[in-house]
Amino acid sequence: MATKIEEAARAREPLTRERILRAAVALADEGGAESISMRRLAQELGVVPMALYKHVANKDELLDGMVDVVVAEIDAPIEDADWKATMRERILSARRALLRHPWASSVLESRGEPTPTVIAYIDSMMGVFLEGGFSIDLMHHAMHVMGSRILGFSQELFDDAASMPQEEAAEVWTQLADVYPNIAKLIPVAIGTHDGPAVGVGCDTQFEFEFGLDLVLDGLERLRASEASASGEDPAAS
Amino acid sequence: MATKIEEAARAREPLTRERILRAAVALADEGGAESISMRRLAQELGVVPMALYKHVANKDELLDGMVDVVVAEIDAPIEDADWKATMRERILSARRALLRHPWASSVLESRGEPTPTVIAYIDSMMGVFLEGGFSIDLMHHAMHVMGSRILGFSQELFDDAASMPQEEAAEVWTQLADVYPNIAKLIPVAIGTHDGPAVGVGCDTQFEFEFGLDLVLDGLERLRASEASASGEDPAAS
DNA sequence: ACCTGAACACCGTTCAAGT
DNA sequence: ACCTGAACACCGTTCAAGT
Numbered sequence: 001m002a003t004k005i006e007e008a009a010r011a012r013e014p015l016t017r018e019r020i021l022r023a024a025v026a027l028a029d030e031g032g033a034e035s036i037s038m039r040r041l042a043q044e045l046g047v048v049p050m051a052l053y054k055h056v057a058n059k060d061e062l063l064d065g066m067v068d069v070v071v072a073e074i075d076a077p078i079e080d081a082d083w084k085a086t087m088r089e090r091i092l093s094a095r096r097a098l099l100r101h102p103w104a105s106s107v108l109e110s111r112g113e114p115t116p117t118v119i120a121y122i123d124s125m126m127g128v129f130l131e132g133g134f135s136i137d138l139m140h141h142a143m144h145v146m147g148s149r150i151l152g153f154s155q156e157l158f159d160d161a162a163s164m165p166q167e168e169a170a171e172v173w174t175q176l177a178d179v180y181p182n183i184a185k186l187i188p189v190a191i192g193t194h195d196g197p198a199v200g201v202g203c204d205t206q207f208e209f210e211f212g213l214d215l216v217l218d219g220l221e222r223l224r225a226s227e228a229s230a231s232g233e234d235p236a237a238s
Numbered sequence: 239m240a241t242k243i244e245e246a247a248r249a250r251e252p253l254t255r256e257r258i259l260r261a262a263v264a265l266a267d268e269g270g271a272e273s274i275s276m277r278r279l280a281q282e283l284g285v286v287p288m289a290l291y292k293h294v295a296n297k298d299e300l301l302d303g304m305v306d307v308v309v310a311e312i313d314a315p316i317e318d319a320d321w322k323a324t325m326r327e328r329i330l331s332a333r334r335a336l337l338r339h340p341w342a343s344s345v346l347e348s349r350g351e352p353t354p355t356v357i358a359y360i361d362s363m364m365g366v367f368l369e370g371g372f373s374i375d376l377m378h379h380a381m382h383v384m385g386s387r388i389l390g391f392s393q394e395l396f397d398d399a400a401s402m403p404q405e406e407a408a409e410v411w412t413q414l415a416d417v418y419p420n421i422a423k424l425i426p427v428a429i430g431t432h433d434g435p436a437v438g439v440g441c442d443t444q445f446e447f448e449f450g451l452d453l454v455l456d457g458l459e460r461l462r463a464s465e466a467s468a469s470g471e472d473p474a475a476s
Numbered sequence: 477a478c479c480t481g482a483a484c485a486c487c488g489t490t491c492a493a494g495t
Numbered sequence: 496a497c498c499t500g501a502a503c504a505c506c507g508t509t510c511a512a513g514t
C-alpha cells in the first residue's frame with residue numbers, strides 16, 4: 001500500500017537534475033560528505049543507479065551541482081552601504097550557508113575547476129571591492145588575502161572536542177600541560193575564568209571568525225585609503 | 239633474476255611503519271591524493287594488502303602518519319629574532335613543505351583529530367607568539383586568525399589554468415568579459431601590462447601569499463603594541 | 477603464534493542485452 | 496530509441512583456514 005503511494009509520488013515527480021541535487025544535498029546534510037555515493041543516492045530516490053547518469057555525467061558533476069546549490073543560498077550583496085559593511089555581511093552569509101551544510105567546504109575544496117556559479121560569485125565579490133574604490137591591483141591582492149574566507153570558511157584546526165565527557169576533557173587538558181606548555185595556557189580561556197566548574201571546552205568560533213575577518217578588512221581599508229590619498233583626493237577613484 | 243634481487247632487497251629491508259609511510263608519501267607525491275589506497279600501496283611494496291595492517295590499524299591511521307611525515311619536514315623556529323620574523327619564516331617553511339607534497343593540505347583537512355605531531359607543531363607556534371609578548375587572549379585570537387596559514391596553505395581558488403594553450407586562454411578571458419565584468423578587469427594583470435604577447439595567465443602565488451601573511455602579521459603587531467602600551471611599558475609582559 | 481587467501485560489502489562506470 | 500541488469504575493475508576490512 002505504502003509502496004503504491006510511493007510509486008505514484010515518483011511518477012508525479014519524475015527524476016530531474018534538480019531533484020537529484022536536492023536529494024544529494026539532503027543526504028549529505030544528514031550523513032556527511034562520505035555518505036554520498038551514486039548507488040546510495042539512487043536508492044534514496046527509489047531508482048536504479050544508472051538512471052542518475054541521464055541527468056549528471058558522473059559523480060564529479062554531481063558534486064559540482066551540490067556545491068552550486070549551497071553557493072546559491074548565499075545572500076546577494078546588500079546595497080547602499082560602504083564596501084566594508086557589504087563585504088562583511090556577504091562573507092558572514094557565506095559562512096552561515098557553509099555551516100548549514102558542513103560537508104560543503106571539504107567538497108568545495110576537493111573540486112578542481114570552479115563552476116560558473118562559483119565564478120559568478122567571485123566576480124560579484126570583486127565588484128564590491130572595485131565599487132568601494134579599490135584599484136584593480138589592490139582588489140587582486142585583496143581577493144587572494146580573503147582566500148579562505150571568501151567562501152565562508154577558515155578551517156578550524158580542532159574539531160571542537162565537545163564529544164568528550166567534561167570531566168574527562170578537563171583531565172586530558174591538565175595531562176597535556178607537561179607536553180604542550182603553550183596550549184596548556186589556554187586552559188583558563190577554555191574553562192571560563194570564574195565560572196567555577198563550567199568546563200566549556202571549545203572556542204567561540206563565531207567570535208574568532210569575525211575577529212580575523214575584521215583584522216583583514218581593517219588592514220585592507222588602510223591600504224585602500226593610502227592608495228586613494230596617493231592618487232589625488234577622490235576615495236572612489238580606481 | 240630481477241625478481242630474486244627484489245626479493246633479497248625486501249628481505250634485507252623488512253616491512254616497517256617507517257617504510258610504509260615513506261612509500262605512501264612517495265606514491266601520493268607522484269600520483270596525487272586519490273592514488274593512495276591500501277591495495278595499491280601494498281602492491282608498490284611488493285606485499286600482500288593485509289601485511290600493512292600489522293603496522294597501521296587502518297587507512298585513517300595511514301593518512302595521519304603521512305601528514306606527520308610532511309609536518310616533520312617543517313623547519314624549527316629560528317632563534318634570536320623578533321616574533322614576527324620568526325613566525326613569518328616558520329610559516330613560509332610550512333608552505334614550502336606543503337607545496338612539495340601537494341596532496342598533503344587536502345589530506346590534512348580531511349582528518350578529524352590532529353595527531354600529536356600536529357599538536358606539538360601548533361604548541362610551538364603558540365610559543366612564538368607568547369615569547370613575542372602576546373597576552374594569552376591575543377595569542378588565542380591570533381592562532382585563529384592564522385588558521386589557514388598556520389600550516390602553510392591558503393587554498394587557491396583557481397587551479398592556475400596553466401594547462402590551457404595560451405592562445406585559447408586569451409580567447410577564453412575575452413569571452414568571459416561580458417559575463418564576468420570584474421574578473422575581466424584582471425586581464426591586464428594576468429597578461430602583464432606591456433610585455434606584448436607574453437600571456438602568463440596565473441598569479442604570482444608566492445607574492446600573494448606573502449602579501450596576505452604580512453597584512454595579518456602587521457595587524458597583529460598593531461594589536462600587540464597597543465596591548466603592551468595599555469598594560470605598562472614592558473613589551474614582553476603577558 | 478603468525479601470516480594470508482578468500483570473502484564480504486561496498487564503490488563508479490561500461491556495455492550489451494532487453495524492451 | 497530508451498532503459499537497465501549484469502559485469503568490470505576497483506575499494507577497505509574481516510575472518511577463518513592454513514602454516
